[in-house]
Amino acid sequence: MKKVRWGVIAAGGIADRRTIPGMMLADNAELVAVMEINMELAEKIRAKYNAKRAYDSAEALLADPEIDAVYIASPVNYHKDQAIAAARAKKHILIEKPICMTVEDGEEVLRICKEEGVKIATGLMMRYHAYHQVMKKFVDEGKLGQLTSIRGQFTCWYPDIPGAWRQIKSESGGGALVDLGVHAIDLIQYIAGSKAKVVAGMSDTKVFNYEVDDQASTLMELENGAYAYVDVNFNIPDAAAICRLEFYGTRGSMRAEGTLSQVEGGTLTVLLSDEAGYDAQQNRNDVEPVEVNVEFGNMYTKEIESFGRSILDGQEIEVPAEDAIQVQKVMYAAYESAEKKKFIEL
Numbered sequence: 271m272k273k274v275r276w277g278v279i280a281a282g283g284i285a286d287r288r289t290i291p292g293m294m295l296a297d298n299a300e301l302v303a304v305m306e307i308n309m310e311l312a313e314k315i316r317a318k319y320n321a322k323r324a325y326d327s328a329e330a331l332l333a334d335p336e337i338d339a340v341y342i343a344s345p346v347n348y349h350k351d352q353a354i355a356a357a358r359a360k361k362h363i364l365i366e367k368p369i370c371m372t373v374e375d376g377e378e379v380l381r382i383c384k385e386e387g388v389k390i391a392t393g394l395m396m397r398y399h400a401y402h403q404v405m406k407k408f409v410d411e412g413k414l415g416q417l418t419s420i421r422g423q424f425t426c427w428y429p430d431i432p433g434a435w436r437q438i439k440s441e442s443g444g445g446a447l448v449d450l451g452v453h454a455i456d457l458i459q460y461i462a463g464s465k466a467k468v469v470a471g472m473s474d475t476k477v478f479n480y481e482v483d484d485q486a487s488t489l490m491e492l493e494n495g496a497y498a499y500v501d502v503n504f505n506i507p508d509a510a511a512i513c514r515l516e517f518y519g520t521r522g523s524m525r526a527e528g529t530l531s532q533v534e535g536g537t538l539t540v541l542l543s544d545e546a547g548y549d550a551q552q553n554r555n556d557v558e559p560v561e562v563n564v565e566f567g568n569m570y571t572k573e574i575e576s577f578g579r580s581i582l583d584g585q586e587i588e589v590p591a592e593d594a595i596q597v598q599k600v601m602y603a604a605y606e607s608a609e610k611k612k613f614i615e616l
């Protein structure tokens with residue numbers, strides 16, 4: 271099988287923790303080179319995955335003629351310049367979330383990718399979770415009727431760590447909302463098949479001392495009329511995390527728990543109603559959940575294979591950069607709403 275020859279920029283973080291191990295399992299990928307901020311780390315990762323070359327500068331990796339595509343997993347403030355340099359070097363790009371520090375930066379990256387004729391996808395890999403795919407199918411098939419209410423909740427414990435780039439606004443672009451909310455907002459719009467048109471937000475640093483938000487709540491009205499509500503927290507212990515995604519409509523509901531995660535797993539409960547006649551007793555007891563059978567895989571492998579098919583076979587990009595830029599608009603509208611204490615129309 272033909273393979274995409276990959277280079278990884280910023281190989282030492284999530285790339286080493288999840289994405290490169292996922293890439294190693296992909297049937298259409300070959301890891302050619304890795305880049306890190308110093309040669310010692312780059313070489314360590316090269317050896318771990320038996321890649322051909324290690325670099326300590328993005329420019330050097332981008333000059334490697336054997337590389338077709340790059341995966342960019344650096345702190346967010348480097349995304350824009352590295353993506354533009356990659357596009358200019360005619361490399362296809364898989365870029366981590368959130369795509370850039372601002373909507374304008376994301377749009378500039380996209381424009382240059384188009385100019386250079388390279389493809390760009392974003393690392394919103396939770397779309398590939400088997401349960402999220404099932405949820406999308408139920409909505410697409412109209413099984414839930416008219417969507418009315420949607421909720422997402424995603425948490426992790428992230429205390430003060432001096433120097434951590436995620437806690438410095440000029441390096442991350444924001445806190446819990448941009449780091450965790452990006453996934454929940456994307457999944458809601460993706461599964462609902464509808465985008466936010468009105469956004470209201472509250473966000474603040476309630477528990478820790480860093481300058482970015484450690485919790486944020488975002489309310490959206492989608493174009494299809496559904497109301498969606500997203501809570502994200504850096505201040506709930508991992509042992510107490512639930513991480514829920516819930517959809518409600520005039521014909522049913524779906525509740526996923528533990529699926530907002532880096533590992534495919536969790537549970538999904540689907541309740542459907544053939545006829546929604548009025549019942550003054552509000553009987554809720556004799557409804558059997560729909561049986562849902564899925565096989566779990568590796569979301570990072572699926573992400574790499576999917577973008578590989580877009581590069582090699584022209585398959586439509588499953589997580590296009592345009593969608594990530596739109597999610598960015600929603601998140602920044604939520605921050606604006608929190609600041610101005612008013613609804614923002616997109």
Ligand SMILES: NC(=O)c1ccc[n+]([C@@H]2O[C@H](COP(=O)([O-])OP(=O)(O)OC[C@H]3O[C@@H](n4cnc5c(N)ncnc54)[C@H](O)[C@@H]3O)[C@@H](O)[C@H]2O)c1
Nearest residue numbers: 279280282283284285307343344345346348366367368393
């Ligand atoms: N999709 C996911 O599952 C997922 C999970 C975690 C993080 N992320 C995203 O990945 C990106 C990185 O996050 P992380 O958790 O890996 O951070 P991290 O701090 O764990 O790792 C970042 C790596 O980038 C390297 N680096 C720093 N400056 C660099 C530069 N100028 N050029 C190249 N490399 C540089 C660091 O040495 C480090 O190894 C962020 O955009 C983040 O939101 C995605």
